[in-house]
Amino acid sequence: MSTTPPDSSLKVTAPEFVLQTILGVMNEVPVGICIVDKDLQIQLVNRRAKQLLDLPDHLFEPKLPHFSAVIAFNAERGDYGPGDSAEHVARILALAQRMEPHHFERKRPNGQVLDIRGEPLPDGGFVTIWTDMTARAQAEEAVIARNTTLEQLNADLQLAQQQLVQSEKLASIGQLAAGVAHEINNPIGYVSSNISSMASYLEDIFRLLDECEAACAPDATPDQRASAWRIRAEIDLDFLKEDIPNLMRESLEGITRVKKIVQDLKDFSHADTHQEWQWADLHKGIESTINIVTSEVKYKADVVREFGQLPDIECLPTQLNQVFMNLLVNAAHAMGEERGTITIRTGTEAASVWLELSDNGSGTPPEVQARVFDPFFTTKPMGKGTGLGLSLAYGIIKKHQGTVTLDSTPGRGTTFRIVLPVARVIASEATG
Ligand SMILES: Nc1ncnc2c1ncn2[C@@H]1O[C@H](COP(=O)(O)OP(=O)(O)O)[C@@H](O)[C@H]1O
Numbered sequence: 001m002s003t004t005p006p007d008s009s010l011k012v013t014a015p016e017f018v019l020q021t022i023l024g025v026m027n028e029v030p031v032g033i034c035i036v037d038k039d040l041q042i043q044l045v046n047r048r049a050k051q052l053l054d055l056p057d058h059l060f061e062p063k064l065p066h067f068s069a070v071i072a073f074n075a076e077r078g079d080y081g082p083g084d085s086a087e088h089v090a091r092i093l094a095l096a097q098r099m100e101p102h103h104f105e106r107k108r109p110n111g112q113v114l115d116i117r118g119e120p121l122p123d124g125g126f127v128t129i130w131t132d133m134t135a136r137a138q139a140e141e142a143v144i145a146r147n148t149t150l151e152q153l154n155a156d157l158q159l160a161q162q163q164l165v166q167s168e169k170l171a172s173i174g175q176l177a178a179g180v181a182h183e184i185n186n187p188i189g190y191v192s193s194n195i196s197s198m199a200s201y202l203e204d205i206f207r208l209l210d211e212c213e214a215a216c217a218p219d220a221t222p223d224q225r226a227s228a229w230r231i232r233a234e235i236d237l238d239f240l241k242e243d244i245p246n247l248m249r250e251s252l253e254g255i256t257r258v259k260k261i262v263q264d265l266k267d268f269s270h271a272d273t274h275q276e277w278q279w280a281d282l283h284k285g286i287e288s289t290i291n292i293v294t295s296e297v298k299y300k301a302d303v304v305r306e307f308g309q310l311p312d313i314e315c316l317p318t319q320l321n322q323v324f325m326n327l328l329v330n331a332a333h334a335m336g337e338e339r340g341t342i343t344i345r346t347g348t349e350a351a352s353v354w355l356e357l358s359d360n361g362s363g364t365p366p367e368v369q370a371r372v373f374d375p376f377f378t379t380k381p382m383g384k385g386t387g388l389g390l391s392l393a394y395g396i397i398k399k400h401q402g403t404v405t406l407d408s409t410p411g412r413g414t415t416f417r418i419v420l421p422v423a424r425v426i427a428s429e430a431t432g
């Protein structure tokens, strides 16, 4: 059977039909497509490519141009950015001539973002596909802008928090200064009154001395001797002999008290050392803190110490003192009309030390207990509470890798318990 000659009409119509269909479909797809042959002569360009790149129709008429003509058109209108357009053209043509797969994103001066993908074709030439990514890029930019705003907000908040913590510290420094002033004022008051009494006593004594000198002279008259005796009686020398040593002793005690307060203040604030991690004796910190807040506490409660044996612990002593101070002052504030007791217990537990500060004050209900460590939570009237004391204390204990908890019964009192590791674990050591 001889082969029938090929049906020329079918042969011509079918490829033509297929081609037209493909071209029609190509014009509808949402990406720009351009096909060039191995000489970079454009063989096909779809409608979307012309739209996406704003390429005018005349560029493609009467016949499809060489790829370089499109590149030159783009370069002329500044699509590739500033600089010599001939250089842009040369660079892009060199890239195209390599006929290698490529994929990149280009932002046009009008803000449009294009995803550009080039794939070599099996028989030479290549196809370029443009996808419009502007919407996605804009969404990304919006996200970045929002992130920047959030970061800024976060930074503002952190700053505000730092300032508040600073103001709580200032408030407690103010409170502390007032207490210390009160404590120092009292001894200074009687020392200064004693000194002025002694000054007037000295005047009397010197007057008597002058009289005695005259009375003791070889040519002294009986009158002069009588005058000396009279003045001795007038100034009441016997009383002075008794009173002066008393005034001296009392004044010395006062001065010693002031010296102690100053020493405690120094211990409390470690004014002479830097704020560094160091091995320190907790009891010493507690003692100096009790002395510092004595004016807040002494009219309200007795402080009872039930101290165990504690090793030195690695800590920031000044900051722990701040914690003790906040707890002590809170305990004093919790006292009612009746004088109460604040009991401080300490002890060790495995590689930790613990400290409990109990008061038999007002206590506080569970719904308050749940919030006492929240910043700004206070049940005290304006001006008395900042609500930052326990939140600061919590932060300091956390920094020491410790815990702080409370147990409170309304009407009976409150106990705060702090557990601190003897030595801190440094993160880099822990993770190797
Ligand atoms: N020892 C205590 N007894 C009863 N309530 C307490 C005690 N310590 C703290 N609180 C409660 O916790 C709240 C928060 O304390 P704090 O953070 O020190 O702030 P402030 O003392 O400024 O109110 C207090 O207002 C009080 O209600």
Ligand SMILES: [Mg+2]
Residues within 6 Å of the ligand: 326, 329, 330, 385, 387, 389, 390
């Ligand atoms: Mg407080």
